[in-house]
Amino acid sequence: MDFPKKEDTVLVVIDMQERLMSAMPDLNSRVAVRNVRVLIEAAKVLGIPVLVTEQYPKGLGPTIEDVKESLGEGAAPIEKIVFSCARSPEFADAMKDLGRSSYLLAGVETHVCVLQTAIDLVNEGYTVHVPADAVVSRNDIDWQKGLELMGKAGATVGTTEAFLFMLLERAGTDEFKAVSKLVR
Numbered sequence: 001m002d003f004p005k006k007e008d009t010v011l012v013v014i015d016m017q018e019r020l021m022s023a024m025p026d027l028n029s030r031v032a033v034r035n036v037r038v039l040i041e042a043a044k045v046l047g048i049p050v051l052v053t054e055q056y057p058k059g060l061g062p063t064i065e066d067v068k069e070s071l072g073e074g075a076a077p078i079e080k081i082v083f084s085c086a087r088s089p090e091f092a093d094a095m096k097d098l099g100r101s102s103y104l105l106a107g108v109e110t111h112v113c114v115l116q117t118a119i120d121l122v123n124e125g126y127t128v129h130v131p132a133d134a135v136v137s138r139n140d141i142d143w144q145k146g147l148e149l150m151g152k153a154g155a156t157v158g159t160t161e162a163f164l165f166m167l168l169e170r171a172g173t174d175e176f177k178a179v180s181k182l183v184r
Helices: 018-022 026-046 065-071 089-098 110-123 140-153 160-168 174-182
Strands: 009-014 050-055 078-080 102-108 127-131 156-158
Touching: 009 026, 009 110, 026 065, 026 102, 026 160, 026 174, 050 065, 050 089, 078 089, 102 110, 110 127, 110 140, 127 140, 127 160, 140 156, 160 174
Parallel strands: 009 050, 009 102, 050 078, 102 127, 127 156
Antiparallel strands: none
16 A cells, blocks of 8 residues: 655545535535545645546536635636546546646545546556545445445545545644644
8 A cells, every 4th residue: 555645646526516415415425525625625735736526517516615615716627427537538638737646536426436536547557545534425335335346446445534644744844733723
């Protein structure tokens, strides 16, 4: 297992849209939204680029306000109709432009778009990390099996906090202090 490195990682926020999120169990949804916001804020502190996708926004609506608020002005979601982000030409172009080899995936649904993105990225030779507490599905069995399948495919499944502290590597820095405040 490789630790994610801040200089080589991209955070991908997958399809956290109004209609999709309203179909998720309330508690699971709140936990995932909170952790995605923590990941976005930490990415800003650590200088990690963030890619955001929206699956068929005409039908599923835009990214939810809580996530948009964390992203800030100028965050332009990549629209897609394929389940795997990696199969979107616009996403592939953004990946190429960033030139990084490690991806931290968050969003919905665990067993569909997150899973297929993870599998494609692993198969393309990228390192993939998935915080289980920052992805969500409508049903627990789909969430559990989606995480299992990602692990079997070669992604590393962990938690938001575990990956953030891997990215930080050490205590006592300004980044550590800023990120520590986010996870409290």
